[in-house]
Amino acid sequence: MARIPAVLFPTMYIKKQRLLTPGPTPLLPAALHAMMGSDIHHRTEDFRKLYKQILSDLKEVLNTSSDVLVLVASGSGGLEAATQNFFTSGDEVLVCSAGKFGERWVEIMKAWGMRATVLSAPYGEAVQPEAVEKALHENKNIKGVFVQASETSTGTEHDVKRMGEAVKKTGAIFVVDAITGIGTMPLDIDRWGLDVVVGGSQKAFMIPPGLAFVTISPKAWQLAESSKAPRFYFDLKKERKNALNGESAWTPNTALLLAFAEALKYIKNIGMDKLVANAQLLAQATREAMQALGLELFSSAPASSVTAVRPPAGMDSGVIIKEFRSHFNAIITNGQGSMKGQIFRLAHLGYFDFHDLFAIVAELEIILNANGCAVPYGKGVAAVQNAYAAVALPKPEPVAVS
Ligand SMILES: *Cc1c(COP(=O)(O)O)cnc(C)c1O
Numbered sequence: 001m002a003r004i005p006a007v008l009f010p011t012m013y014i015k016k017q018r019l020l021t022p023g024p025t026p027l028l029p030a031a032l033h034a035m036m037g038s039d040i041h042h043r044t045e046d047f048r049k050l051y052k053q054i055l056s057d058l059k060e061v062l063n064t065s066s067d068v069l070v071l072v073a074s075g076s077g078g079l080e081a082a083t084q085n086f087f088t089s090g091d092e093v094l095v096c097s098a099g100k101f102g103e104r105w106v107e108i109m110k111a112w113g114m115r116a117t118v119l120s121a122p123y124g125e126a127v128q129p130e131a132v133e134k135a136l137h138e139n140k141n142i143k144g145v146f147v148q149a150s151e152t153s154t155g156t157e158h159d160v161k162r163m164g165e166a167v168k169k170t171g172a173i174f175v176v177d178a179i180t181g182i183g184t185m186p187l188d189i190d191r192w193g194l195d196v197v198v199g200g201s202q203k204a205f206m207i208p209p210g211l212a213f214v215t216i217s218p219k220a221w222q223l224a225e226s227s228k229a230p231r232f233y234f235d236l237k238k239e240r241k242n243a244l245n246g247e248s249a250w251t252p253n254t255a256l257l258l259a260f261a262e263a264l265k266y267i268k269n270i271g272m273d274k275l276v277a278n279a280q281l282l283a284q285a286t287r288e289a290m291q292a293l294g295l296e297l298f299s300s301a302p303a304s305s306v307t308a309v310r311p312p313a314g315m316d317s318g319v320i321i322k323e324f325r326s327h328f329n330a331i332i333t334n335g336q337g338s339m340k341g342q343i344f345r346l347a348h349l350g351y352f353d354f355h356d357l358f359a360i361v362a363e364l365e366i367i368l369n370a371n372g373c374a375v376p377y378g379k380g381v382a383a384v385q386n387a388y389a390a391v392a393l394p395k396p397e398p399v400a401v402s
Contacts, residue, residue: 015329020360022152022180022306022333022347023075028206028266031259038255047254048246050261055243057264058213061272062182062197064189066215069239070260072253075179075200078212079108081234082175082196086144086220088228089113093144094135094172096120096127096163100153100336101177105146112229117142123154123339124308126301129162142172143223149181153336155308155345156299157185161192168193173220179203180305183272184279184349195220203305204275204350206266207259216240275350280304282348282357285387289361289380293368298343305349308335310342312373317344323367330363354388 019026040046059068071077087093093114095105098121109116119135121127127147136142145167149160160176167174173195178187182197183204189197194215201211216224216236224237235249242249267275283304287297290309298308311317317334318341324330335343346360361380368375 012327015327018328018330018356020330020332020347020352020356022203022345022349023200024202024209025204025206025347025350026352026356027208028259028263028351030266031207031262034258034262035255037258040254042248042252042254050257051243051248051252052246054257054261054264057261057268061264061267062187062189062199062215063272064197064215066189066195066197066217067221067240068213068215069236069243070248070252070257071212071214071234071239072210072248072250072256073212073234074209075177075198075203075212076104077234078179078198078200078214079104079177081212081236082198082214083108083112083114084227084229084231084234085236086173086175086196086223086227087112087114088226090115091143092117092139092141093146094119094132094139094142096132096145096147096158098125098127098148098154098156098158099123099151101148101151101179102127105148105177109146124156124298124300126151126156126158129159129166132163133166136166136170136172140170142170144173144175146175147177149176149178149187150184150303150305152180152303152306153339154299154343155297155303155306156301157181157303157305158301160187160194164192164194167195173217173223180303180349183267183275184283184303184305186273186276189215190217193217201256201260204279205260206263206351207256210253210256211260276304279348279350279352281387281391282352282354283307285354285357285384286346286348286361288387289357289383292383293365293375293380298339306345306347308339308343308345311344312368315371315373316341319371320344320364320367323371324363327367328359328363330360332360354384357384 175196179200182199195217197215199213202209238249286307296310333345
């Protein structure tokens with residue numbers, strides 16, 4: 001066999017681009033193809049049929065009796081809509097903040113003139129449900145409680161079930177940014193008292209950024225009656241009225257809606273609980289692989305949406321991110337804000353599978369070795385193989401001794 005000149009190896013010629021971030025996430029091919037059918041008009045029967053299907057499928061996969069509405073916006077637009085439609089400037093609210101997205105809630109409260117009490121946890125930790133309970137007990141004027149189900153910046157999960165139980169007993173509504181929580185953790189919207197839940201298209205829904213959606217409980221609609229915040233584009237009552245006729249209030253993003261319809265069909269087909277189990281398994285295998293490689297996990301309450309990992313002592317995590325890009329054309333994420341350089345984040349939400357994870361961990365081993373951190377090749381990969389075998393392969397029958 002002809003020898004391949006060694007000089008080729010440092011770069012290789014074919015490197016498929018792989019988007020491995022916790023949003024945007026890898027795209028579902030069927031959804032991507034569906035986007036080409038966007039030469040439709042949004043005030044036609046064809047569109048109304050599509051839109052009604054999307055709203056009913058979304059309600060089904062979220063398993064809720066709450067109203068479900070879709071907005072043309074990034075996830076933050078959904079967060080803003082979830083604020084301005086239910087409250088009035090000067091209202092007292094409670095914000096749980098455990099990372100960059102918790103801080104975004106605080107900024108939104110500031111922008112809308114709300115008086116926010118902030119319960120903050122250090123990066124990598126979760127706000128405890130007891131703290132929410134205590135704060136609600138101490139201040140009966142609180143009208144809303146805000147949290148991230150999954151705090152994407154630190155890879156941390158909040159116990160929204162227990163928080164919901166505490167909020168349920170009060171007059172306040174529970175507003176949950178579940179943008180990376182949906183599809184990665186169980187969320188019983190109705191039973192847990194999650195009054196307003198916000199989701200986004202570019203996370204576990206496997207389609208590009210640009211759609212947000214919001215669920216609204218009867219308790220939240222009740223509060224909306226007294227809300228005096230000004231609104232025009234994000235008017236949920238107007239959206240609800242139009243949605244009943246299978247239309248959106250404004251010209252919608254038809255390409256994304258076509259993609260959304262395909263993704264919802266796919267998720268319905270495998271089942272939302274299976275999509276969650278998929279992320280949970282990948283997250284667990286990732287944690288085991290990182291520990292096998294001697295790397296420290298950043299979060300004390302790790303989420304299944306994304307795993308935040310500390311680089312080896314003395315190494316900037318940016319090195320790992322850059323090496324993934326230059327050697328393997330794979331895009332993974334650094335820490336945000338002051339966590340930049342301190343962590344790298346491996347995503348599991350949506351269209352991720354074990355094939356992806358085997359490659360990511362094998363490549364990470366190469367990158368660590370190339371940057372002065374000697375780890376035995378295959379140690380992390382073996383942890384992923386063991387995690388896979390434990391759930392996907394039949395247990396060997398014990399051999400009978402004669
Ligand atoms: C991605 C994300 C958002 C939304 O960000 P956009 O850039 O506005 O889509 C909000 N909260 C969390 C927890 C997220 O992961």
